Amino acid sequence: MASRVVRVALTGSGGIGSRVAVALLERRAHYLERFGCDVRLVGVCGSRSGVVRDGGLHEPDVVTRATWSPGVVGTAMLAAAEPDVVVDAGPNDYATGGPGLSHLEWAVERGSHAIMVSKSALALHGERLLAAARDSGSRVHASGASSAALPAVDFLRHNLAGAVVTRVEAALTGTTSLVLDSVTRLGMTLEEAIADAQARGIAEPEPAFDLDGWDTAAKLTVISGLALGTWLHLDSIPRESVGSVRASDIDRWRDAGEKPALVGVLERSGSGYVGRVEIQAYGSGHPFASAQGSTKALMVQAEGFGEYTLVGGASSPAATVASVLKDVEHLLREISG
Incomplete structure (x- = not known):
């Protein structure tokens, strides 16, 4: 029986995107054996150049970029590659939806599937985009855009399918988790903790988006929309900021x-559902107290099921790549079944 060819194009070739591209190439034999799918990476681009090869790219095409051409970017690259699956790992823009908005629009309008690492498009326009995806038969996965290696969307969508979820509480941003853990457990000042998080590659060079609660709010919007069917307005979510933490707060927690x-x-x-972002302090007996460093956590209450807690998914590039590969597995199972 002939294998099914699945054409994949990747937009965004930074640290995460490049790692995803290489991982997809390394897993081709696995996908063929497990799903009967010949997964071909047929296009990759950054913001200025890209490459398309109908028969599939190889690792040197991704790593050295010697075959890349100027202007083969964005929807022009997608149109040339004609992918069945678009993986978007480009930058976020919370004013416009970022380049990911046009890439996701391109996919759902044509019935191509999408795996989103960038989240601004979904956070700002998720309700419209998912409605278009339903109409065209496009499937959208977004572990990387919601909580990366912490399987928040998967747990709510699959393990609690059909349940009435009454409350979700989650530490979703590795930067804030690491900074607050460092000031209380390790005795750092707030400035030292932020610098340490930046040195580890967890915090961005300009970390205000994370520290002021915007990143958590954006992820909360994606989780609520994809898993619970309620799309929140990002600007309407009340937020507390790590920057508001005072020395007296830290002393009290210690x-x-x-x-x-x-x-x-x-x-x-x-x-x-309604959402908010706030600073909470948990006693030593609470499950969240075990989440050290950049580790994330999720607590869910659902009628009939009771309460569940997941702790894990510490922030790292490898964890984000792993979340994308998990979405690829889900998607291949869906389209090959």
Whole structure:
């Protein structure tokens, strides 16, 4: 029986995108054996150049970029590659939706599937984009855009399928988790903790988007929309900032043996959900207290099921790549079954 060819194009060739491209090439034999799919990476681009090869790219094409051409970018690259699956790992832009908006629009309008690492397009326009995806038969996965290696969307979508979820509380941003852990457990100042997170490659050079709660709010929007069917308005989510933490707060948490975390909260309201981002402190007996460093955490309450807690998914480039590969596995199972 002939294998099914699955053409993949990747937009965004930075650290994460390049790693994803190489990982996809390395897993071709695995995908063929497990799903009967010949997964071919047929196009890759950055912001200025890219490459398309109908028969599939090889690792030197991705790593050395010697075969890349100027202007083969964005939707022009996608049009030339004609992919069945678009993986978007480009930058975010919370004013416009970023380049990921045009890439996701291109995919869902044509019935191509999408795996999103960038999140601004979904955070700002998710309801419209997912409606278009349903109409065209496009499947959209976004582990990398929601909580990376912490399987928040998967857990809510699959393990609690059909349940009435009443509350979700989650530490979703590795930068804030690491910074708050460092100031309380390791005794760093806030400035030292931020510098340490930047040195480890966890925090961005300009970390305000994470520290001020915007990143958590954006991820909360994606989780609520994809997993619970309620698309929140990003600007309407109340946010607390790590920058508001005072020395007296840190002393109080240390004295009480508590662990602080910046968390996103979703609570059932009528037939939908409302969200907020706030700093919470957890006692030593709480499951979240075990989440050290950049480790993330999720607590869910659902009618009939009770309460569940997941702790893990520490932030790292490898964890983000792993979340994309997980989405690829889900997608191949869906389209090959």
